[in-house]
Amino acid sequence: MNKIKLGTSNLQVGEIALGCMRMNSLSKKDASLVIENALELGVDFFDHADIYGGGDSEKIFADAIGMTPSIREKIYIQTKCGIANGTFDFSKEHILESVDGSLSRLQTDYIDVLLLHRPDTLMEPEEVAEAFTKLKESGKVRHFGVSNQNPMQVELLKKYVKQDLIANQLQLSLMFTPMIDAGLNVNMQHDPAIVRDGSVLEYSRLNDMTIQAWSPFQYGMFKGVFVGNEKFPEVNEKLQELAEKKGVTDSAIAIAWILRHPAKIQPVVGTMNPQRLADISKASEIELTRQEWYELYRAAGNDLP
Known part of the structure; x- marks a missing residue:
């Protein structure tokens, strides 16, 4: 599997990522086979979201892989937040709560990449910036990005957010x-x-x-x-x-x-x-x-x- 550099980060990851949205449909044994097979193929970047399977996809992933520090070092985990109760929520409170929930379900101390899932027109970028800074300084999130956002939405965030936005997940x-x-x-x-x-x-x-x-x-x-x-x-x-x-x-x-x-x-x-x-x-x-x-x-x- 060829590697690519993810945005402006120092992350060198498999150029094909595995999306884990449907992992909640698997047993622990079957999920383990999926993850082990991916790693053998060089697919080391796993994409999650707090809403996938109502959070169960993250939980099954961690249980299936038998999350330990040595295993954690071999993989890259990305998760997303910002969709809540059928609407969108980029508030500081929601972002922080969402990350804590993902960390708990994923049985890890840090997320490699956190994306904002879908644009929130009620976003206050100052709040996003405060949340990102707190997550970065606490070590809970190492890199940040967005999903389904256009250039002006990204620029609005960049006016306030200190951290680089390294990825944009888009339909293609x-x-x-x-x-x-x-x-x-x-x-x-x-x-x-x-x-x-x-x-x-x-x-x-x-x-x-x-x-x-x-x-x-x-x-x-x-x-x-x-x-x-x-x-x-x-x-x-x-x-x-x-x-x-x-x-x-x-x-x-x-x-x-x-x-x-x-x-x-x-x-x-x-x-x-x-x-x-x-x-x-x-x-x-x-x-x-x-x-x-x-x-x-x-x-x-x-x-x-």
Whole structure:
């Protein structure tokens, strides 16, 4: 597994991360197999959130891995906060309480990376800054970032927050590409030219923020998986063609497509199937050519100007 540098931090982590949202559906034994398999593959970065499984995903993860100081040193844990009771809450009180809850469930003294989960329009950035400083000084959180935020929202935080914001977790897949579309259709009068996110792709590259791609196999927002889906024959034909050519699975090609982008995007895959993760991880071993990348982009239903 290739490594990437996470934002401006000194963290060198696997370029593919394992999302643990569904871990609450597993037994302790099965969760242990998933984690051990991930580590054997070089997947050492685990993405959590306080709301996943109502907190049970974090708890099962810690129980399954048998959290000890020696094990903790081998892994990187990221968790998220800011969603509460069906709304959003970036208050100092909520952030601090959320982190304490995650630390307890994860059976650890520190979180490697804490992300703010979804934008809170009632955010008072001074409160976020106070919470981050307290968490950093106490050693409870080592690095910070955001999720699903546009450049101006990040800039507003940066005006007050002392710590670097090293990552932004955003939806991206071969079949969900608005952050890429707008940059290819500049100054044009059709839908793909619409800048929906404040040029977050370019902003992230300029500011050395790692984009973490969530739902890398989904089309639309939680509409379903596109790989192997008969609704999308053209893109699946091209995925299968390249999979056979390179000796990997079609899912690995879908991840390799994300990894090929020079922004050094880190896909977050949520499979709880050890063999599927093993197949997907082979994406780290191959590199698509420029021609292959654009062939897949076109097969996904996109036109180039």
